[in-house]
Amino acid sequence: MLKFCANLTMLFTEVGSLDRPGLAAQAGFDGAEVLFPYDFSAADWEAALNGLPLALINTPPGNWGEGDRGFAAVTGQEQRFRDGFLRAAELATRLKAGRVHVMAGVAKGPEAEQTYVENLAWAADQAPDLALTIEPINPDDMPGYFLNDFDQAARIIDDLARPSIGMQFDLWHAARIHGDAGQVWARHKARINHIQIAGFPARNEPGGGGFDLTGLCSELESGSYAGWVSAEYRPARATVHGLGWLGALKARSRLIGS
Template structure:
């Protein structure tokens, strides 16, 4: 099993280029991030080139203060497309393979239509990259539009683009739905990235209610060969939490 360091949480005290170097020194096979836009893309690209690590993914911008994505917000289509354009440009400059299009806080039919429209735009604008959508749990992100894997699966089918995939975050899925490994088995054809953290505290994946060594076995049996994203909140120095690897 190979692993990707999510630098939104790991080494978050460091500048992003330095965090990339720290992840390489710690033995990670890849990195991913949340919102890198305050760092010049050339500096991130230089650190990736220096370390040889690929950047697997990044998020579209959250939006205004208090927002958590724009793509499902009715009446904000121009802002949503601008966020997609920004993310795709940064991904192009850093050779990042996937962009997570964040839905935002919304509900109802108009939100669904807005989300589908934005996703179709993103998929058409970047046929050479993976577009990801991720259900978030209602404890950490109450009111977020995309809540379950079933909802995500239906949207992926409706959009009908081959590069639209599910970000399967085991932490969020376990809190909302459970039945983890059967969901991995059933959804594998539409999964574009897998992330992990302990449940329920979102710490390192070495404690809590999920048996991650068994999850690794299931992923390997299913043929998953891409790095799994370590998107957890370290309790103290990141290096001190890496024994699980």
């Protein structure tokens, strides 16, 4: 059966961060992801999660308000990236997080790509038992972000040829970057180790936009995908009032799996 997790950075924001895992579990989610868990201790998160699996965290982004979006591709910031990655890896190991998303940062050009590739290879060597993921992010939501194309991400993953490094398939970003998220999935599904879903056109509750979400779930059920399907969207109203999609997809998953 598919495993659905709640992005606790975007969902259940009606309450404080450490109260969100409990609400996610009550709502029927199988796990959680937290983009930036660094404002609280590992002990705080362990207590808050209370056994709820943690699917993913990001590497530290730096000073978000000043425009930092990670450092993996930022030439001259190699040590800052590596210190941040080790911090993320330690926390992920402590919390048994299934993935670490390595944030590329704001950068461009061949030198940035070389820095990115070298840092990714270094990270894979430092944490060989930890799954890493890279995510193309559309330039409207994150101007200047280095990794902004799924084909670019695929080429980097293929060149690295590290089994621990995969691609994060975010429906929202795939549609914003390439127009047809279905074609992106078809081209790159063999490289994908984490999935995030949202609705179109406003990034609200999953559904719409011409993407066959039910078909994707059926394909995942019948294939070898062992990762998570994460709800990363902006609720149109209180989170608990917009979870009909979760019940429907989980019921379908149970039916297929029975």
